[in-house]
Amino acid sequence: MTAICVNDLVKKYKNGVQALDGLTLTVKEGEIFSLLGQNGAGKSTLINVLTTYLRPTSGNVTMFGKNAYREAAEIRSKISCVAQRTSIDTHLSLKENMIFQSKLYKVPKSESGKRMEMLISCFGLEKYLKYPVSSYSGGVKRRLDIALNLMSNPKVLFLDEPTVGMDIQSRMVMWDMVKKIRNDFGTTIFLTTHYLEEADQLSDTICIMKNGKEVIQGSPKALREYLRQDMLKISFSVKKDAENCFGPLKEAIALKESDLRHDKIITSLKNGRSDLEKTTRWLLEHGIPFLGIEIVQPTLEDVFISLTGENGKEAS
Amino acid sequence: MDILTLLHRDIKWRFHNAFTIVITILQPMLWLVLYSAVAGQSMKGIGIANYTAFVLPGLIVLVSFGACSSSGIMNYLMKADGSFYRILIAPVKRSSIVLGQVLEAVVCTFIEVIIMCIVSLFFSVTIATGFTGVFLIALLVFLTAFFISGLTYAISLCLPNEVIYETVMNAIVLPIFFLSTALFPADGLYGGLKIAINLNPFTHVINVLRALILQGNIVVRDVVFVVLLLVVMCGISFSWALHRLKKETAL
Missing domain, CATH: 3.40.50.300 (P-loop containing nucleotide triphosphate hydrolases)
Structure with missing residues (x-):
């Protein structure tokens, strides 16, 4: 009821x-x-x-x-x-x-x-x-x-x-x-x-x-x-490293401002595993210190950020 | 039933904040004890035998203003602690909410008036009209306090904070007090000042209260006129208070 x-x-x-x-x-x-x-x-x-x-x-x-x-x-x-x-x-x-x-x-x-x-x-x-x-x-x-x-x-x-x-x-x-x-x-x-x-x-x-x-x-x-999309998560030891990496990485792969989350960069995977390979290669080639890179399932936070961000979905 | 529930709660608030009774009665008490003793000597020259008895009706109105003004403050405190909102979403009539708080101010006024009257006894003040006079005085005090309390309730919902509220109330109370017959008889006055004093409804309330205290006979016409005047004023102030409360939810 x-x-x-x-x-x-x-x-x-x-x-x-x-x-x-x-x-x-x-x-x-x-x-x-x-x-x-x-x-x-x-x-x-x-x-x-x-x-x-x-x-x-x-x-x-x-x-x-x-x-x-x-x-x-x-x-x-x-x-x-x-x-x-x-x-x-x-x-x-x-x-x-x-x-x-x-x-x-x-x-x-x-x-x-x-x-x-x-x-x-x-x-x-x-x-x-x-x-x-x-x-x-x-x-x-x-x-x-x-x-x-x-x-x-x-x-x-x-x-x-x-x-x-x-x-x-x-x-x-x-x-x-x-x-x-x-x-x-x-x-x-x-x-x-x-x-x-x-x-x-x-x-x-x-x-x-x-x-x-x-x-x-x-x-x-x-x-x-809802997102039906895996996420790419790059972990750094400190927030500053994540911030330093965010700018240059943005030019290499498409990132939104909301992808920078404290000491991590979390973004939706556009091209599956090839994005993971491409990003890992880029990080290693540029000698950027990072703790790990992995593909993760979206959390409620990801959904929330995705929907309430600048380009988020509006109710129809 | 709702009214009694809210009244009981508000009375508890008043006794929990007993200093509001002390603060609001302090100034009228100083007028009663000190001013009447000092000014009493000179007033004998113009035919006022007991100046304390003469000034008591004006101080009853002043004490009503004090007690009822602090009732308006309650709205700000209730808004700050959230209970204002809690009561507005409870299944209680808006009129009961206003009435509960208005009646609390009336109860507080009666407490303060009784204290003032007891102190007046030490200055040889008696009620010349006996029990009937006491009953009529109680009726007038009730209506006066009800009117002022409705007014302060509405004003408190119009103004944004208690500092502005206090400033506005001071700006209202003192001119009303001095532009009345609270301290002096109006017989010798003329022109604009006399018109202003006669337009002040509290002048008529004070005059009738004074007549009941000092004179042995009750002038029915004057009493009925003031009662009717106060009933109309009570209706207006209560309606305004109710209107303001309803507007709280019409943002």
């Missing part, structure tokens, strides 16, 4: 900025859906429209068959959103925050008490109960933010860059938590992220956005297969 259906969505702000330009996407019920895009691609605007905060300029958004703008009141009781910045009331205690949320969503008192205890235990918040919320670390605040947004048992949980600024350990804990929410509560999760690895690890479906419209939507596997 379809949870969210967005059709030809346009959002033009009153200041003239067009954030969404005919976006179309579909989110299935019970899946983890990731939205990828560069800064300014329109991800946050889309979340604001889907959470009924912003009114779309044109287009259609339906959630569980209801129009998100005309039937916003009904939609609001079915969704919840964890914004980029935590939105906890620091003047309330942990339990008061959760009770306030349940009252906002009109959760019956008998049910809210049980749900609160379950969520506190599920998110490992027991040991923080006696401390003021303002003293919590960023990670604990984020956990509380997600827990309180689950108090209303939403059908769709929006997570706007949930792991931004987190170290890798905290990020992995968060990934487990997101999977747990989907598996234990059956909640549809719609998340935006900058981390391709995160989208790859978590998602059932990924949508890549560029300039306010979708470029591609599919499973991580389908997206990786």
